[in-house]
Amino acid sequence: MEKWENNKAWFLVVPVLAFVAFSALIPLMTVVNYSVQDILAPGESVFVGTEWFKKVLHDYRLHDALWRQFLFSGLVLLIEMPLGILIALAMPKKGWGVSFSLVTLALPLLIPWNTIGSIWIIFTRPDIGLFGAAINSLGLAFDHTRRPLDAWITLMLMEVWHWTPLVALLAYAGLRAIPEMYYQAAKIDGASAWSTFRYIQLPKMRGVLTIALLLRFMDSFLIYAEPFVLTGGGPGDATTFLSIYLVKIATGQFDLGMASAFSLIYFLIVLLLCFVFYQVLQNVGKGARI
Amino acid sequence: MACIELNEIAHAYVRNPAGESDYAIKRIHNVWDDGGAYALLGPSGCGKTTLLNIISGLVTPSRGRVLYDGRDVTAMPPEKRNIAQVFQFPVLYDTMTVFDNLAFPLRNRGIEKNEVIKRVHEVAEILDLTPFLKKKAAGLAADAKQKISLGRGLVRSDVAAILFDEPLTVIDPHLKWHLRRKLKEIHEQLKLTLIYVTHDQMEALTFAEKVVVMYEGEIVQIGTPQDLVENPEHTFVGYFIGSPGMNLLSCTLNGNVAHIDGARILLDQKTTELGGKARGKLELGIRPKYLELSSEPGKNGVPADIKAVEDLGSYKIVTLTLAGKTLQAKLPEGKPVPGGTAWLVFPPQWIRLFADGRLVK
Numbered sequence: 208m209e210k211w212e213n214n215k216a217w218f219l220v221v222p223v224l225a226f227v228a229f230s231a232l233i234p235l236m237t238v239v240n241y242s243v244q245d246i247l248a249p250g251e252s253v254f255v256g257t258e259w260f261k262k263v264l265h266d267y268r269l270h271d272a273l274w275r276q277f278l279f280s281g282l283v284l285l286i287e288m289p290l291g292i293l294i295a296l297a298m299p300k301k302g303w304g305v306s307f308s309l310v311t312l313a314l315p316l317l318i319p320w321n322t323i324g325s326i327w328i329i330f331t332r333p334d335i336g337l338f339g340a341a342i343n344s345l346g347l348a349f350d351h352t353r354r355p356l357d358a359w360i361t362l363m364l365m366e367v368w369h370w371t372p373l374v375a376l377l378a379y380a381g382l383r384a385i386p387e388m389y390y391q392a393a394k395i396d397g398a399s400a401w402s403t404f405r406y407i408q409l410p411k412m413r414g415v416l417t418i419a420l421l422l423r424f425m426d427s428f429l430i431y432a433e434p435f436v437l438t439g440g441g442p443g444d445a446t447t448f449l450s451i452y453l454v455k456i457a458t459g460q461f462d463l464g465m466a467s468a469f470s471l472i473y474f475l476i477v478l479l480l481c482f483v484f485y486q487v488l489q490n491v492g493k494g495a496r497i
Numbered sequence: 498m499a500c501i502e503l504n505e506i507a508h509a510y511v512r513n514p515a516g517e518s519d520y521a522i523k524r525i526h527n528v529w530d531d532g533g534a535y536a537l538l539g540p541s542g543c544g545k546t547t548l549l550n551i552i553s554g555l556v557t558p559s560r561g562r563v564l565y566d567g568r569d570v571t572a573m574p575p576e577k578r579n580i581a582q583v584f585q586f587p588v589l590y591d592t593m594t595v596f597d598n599l600a601f602p603l604r605n606r607g608i609e610k611n612e613v614i615k616r617v618h619e620v621a622e623i624l625d626l627t628p629f630l631k632k633k634a635a636g637l638a639a640d641a642k643q644k645i646s647l648g649r650g651l652v653r654s655d656v657a658a659i660l661f662d663e664p665l666t667v668i669d670p671h672l673k674w675h676l677r678r679k680l681k682e683i684h685e686q687l688k689l690t691l692i693y694v695t696h697d698q699m700e701a702l703t704f705a706e707k708v709v710v711m712y713e714g715e716i717v718q719i720g721t722p723q724d725l726v727e728n729p730e731h732t733f734v735g736y737f738i739g740s741p742g743m744n745l746l747s748c749t750l751n752g753n754v755a756h757i758d759g760a761r762i763l764l765d766q767k768t769t770e771l772g773g774k775a776r777g778k779l780e781l782g783i784r785p786k787y788l789e790l791s792s793e794p795g796k797n798g799v800p801a802d803i804k805a806v807e808d809l810g811s812y813k814i815v816t817l818t819l820a821g822k823t824l825q826a827k828l829p830e831g832k833p834v835p836g837g838t839a840w841l842v843f844p845p846q847w848i849r850l851f852a853d854g855r856l857v858k
Contacts, residue, residue, distance in 0.1 A: 391555050392588040396649060397576040397605035406590040406601075 242467035259468035269469065271444065272452040276428060279362075279448060283427040286367055288420060291374025292412075296404070298379055309379075312372040324436025327365045351438065355445035358438050362446055365433055370426065374419045381415035382408060417488040421481055428477055449473055499565040499579070499657035501529040501552060501690065506561035508547055514559070521547045522558070523714040529658075532688045534681075536705035538695060540737065544714040545694045549660050552692065553582045565657060576605075581650025582660040586667055587642035591635040595626060598634045599648045606653070620652045623683060640672045644679075651683065658690035665700065677704055698738055710734050726784065728849070730856045735782050735849070741814060741825045744788070745851070748781045755781050755848075758820035760799045765845035777853035787847035788826040790815065790839050798840030806834050817841065 242259055244252040263269060298308050318326070333339040333350045342349040351361040385408065393403045431450040434440065440447035440455070447455075453473065457466035508522040517523065521544045529535060529552075537545045550556035551563060554575035562571045570578050581602075590598050599617045608616075621627045624644045629637060634645055643664055650659045661680075665673045677700065684691055695701050701708050702722040710718045710725065710733070717731040718724070729735035735743030748755040748762075753769040755762045762781065764772065772779070791798065801817040801824065808830075815826045815834055819841060826841070828834065850857040 386586070388584045388586060388588050391550075391575070391582070392584060392646070392649075394555070395553065395575045395580070395582050396602040398601070399605065402601075402605065406592060410590075410592045 238467045259464045276449045280427040287371045294375040295378035320432035324433045377415045377419040381412035500531040502564040504562040508558045534691045534706045536693045536701035536708045538701040539711035543711045579655045579657045583664045585663045589634045596630040661693040743782045744824045760820040771857045775852040775857040780851040782849045785825045785827040789842040792835035
């Protein structure tokens with residue numbers, strides 16, 4: 208191919224570059240800039256190098272928040288992925304039931320996130336909430352504002368209620384895309400329902416499940432609005448996840464330098480884990496090692 | 498091994514079929530002999546796949562019974578029938594190795610481990626899959642994948658018949674020939690009943706001992722390739738088999754002469770007698786390759802206008818009009834084609850008469 212002398216075509220990329228710069232690069236670089244300075248007052252700052260990073264890495268409250276975050280995301284994935292797949296398998300394949308179940312499933316996804324927090328505050332209130340009062344009247348003490356375990360249970364219930372439909376919808380789309388032939392062949396081969404699931408449905412859903420897993424991991428790892436509204440991070444620090452802690456540092460203590468360093472580390476953790484998940488899921492069972 | 502009997506089968510996909518047109522299969526009543534190689538040939542939408550699925554049990558017919566060796570299996574699911582089916586696109590268990598793919602139907606039936614290993618190796622040997630046994634099935638080429646699908650059928654020692662639903666659709670042309678030959682070999686070696694659905698007449702005629710031609714939910718003819726060419730029992734068979742298909746001209750009979758809008762064609766004694774008994778709308782049919790063309794009127798020549806000549810290398814196709822109707826003649830390469838008007842000769846022994854679409858016999 209002949210190489211063009213005049214590469215004016217590159218100018219066509221400028222609008223996109225400008226857009227990305229304003230929407231992502233410049234804000235990100237601002238954060239990088241803050242992370243190496245101590246902001247004393249507006250317009251007054253001192254260069255501090257990696258000091259904030261060192262401080263963040265040695266902050267035990269942050270360590271606790273990180274482990275809490277891992278526990279939360281791990282539980283979310285362990286519950287939502289299998290549950291979503293089960294729901295997708297149980298959903299009707301034709302008739303009016305399809306649109307009915309799709310719309311019903313999509314409902315939680317359409318509600319604004321902090322509204323969901325408010326709904327669940329009322330739902331689980333020990334005195335008047337349908338759920339909280341019902342549990343208490345059974346003789347089981349339940350109060351998510353005072354008991355850490357109850358706060359976790361409430362959060363998990365809310366999270367599962369809110370996001371399992373997404374996994375189910377993705378899994379359902381994956382299932383519907385499997386040609387009828389595969390089921391017919393499995394029938395002729397005498398495959399059991401479990402084998403059909405294990406060797407046909409699950410491998411064919413690999414793509415959509417990868418997306419579901421990544422989305423659910425990222426969202427749950429970055430969760431903010433719902434616990435902020437429901438528990439405010441309490442009781443104590445019981446539900447203080449990374450982003451809640453981050454906001455406390457940034458807007459509560461106004462430690463912009465430390466918050467920036469923290470943000471960068473947070474960002475890198477999410478990026479790294481997504482990369483690992485993606486690589487593993489792309490290669491599992493594909494015979495890449497043979 | 499089994500002979501498969503279809504007893505008064507009819508099938509409609511809609512729940513309450515109102516009339517004839519709702520039926521994908523109108524009425525099929527025939528026997529597929531044990532160990533035969535059949536091709537089920539017909540245009541898209543004629544009910545071939547439905548019929549195949551009825552035989553394998555994937556579809557339960559609305560009416561009629563399916564019998565294997567006299568045993569009624571109509572209500573049995575496919576896994577209970579000793580049958581295998583190969584689909585249009587290769588169906589594989591992607592995450593398994595080739596070995597596990599082949600072993601899958603046996604393991605599902607609880608066959609003992611050593612027997613599984615023995616059978617899989619035997620089948621892999623027949624299909625030339627031995628070098629791939631340890632590989633993942635997902636990474637193989639389309640023809641190897643289709644062989645694995647076939648292997649999953651062959652591996653079961655109880656299989657009575659293997660059904661193929663246009664299995665070579667996704668295979669490259671030069672490998673099609675190879676796979677077709679492989680199928681023939683397997684048929685000779687294992688004496689299995691093979692039923693092969695296709696809309697490609699070349700494939701059907703080369704593969705099968707008997708070709709079953711379907712048209713609009715009915716079987717219109719079962720015969721050897723030669724029967725289909727020389728004695729099509731239905732105008733559809735005449736038209737569908739052969740390239741180009743049979744010339745069909747509506748005609749009226751007057752003694753031993755067929756009149757086609759003024760053109761006169763002489764019939765032999767046998768055809769004349771048959772024609773005398775025929776009732777309904779008459780058509781005269783002749784294969785393009787039997788038509789003779791000359792530049793002289795000759796004894797029985799009928800004048801026709803030449804419209805087009807296509808040279809296909811080893812033969813020529815000449816399109817003519819005769820009394821306003823279009824005909825095609827297939828001439829050997831060396832033969833000169835007269836320009837403008839030519840004289841067509843209809844050899845009487847190759848003329849067939851059809852009444853209301855059916856061969857008069």
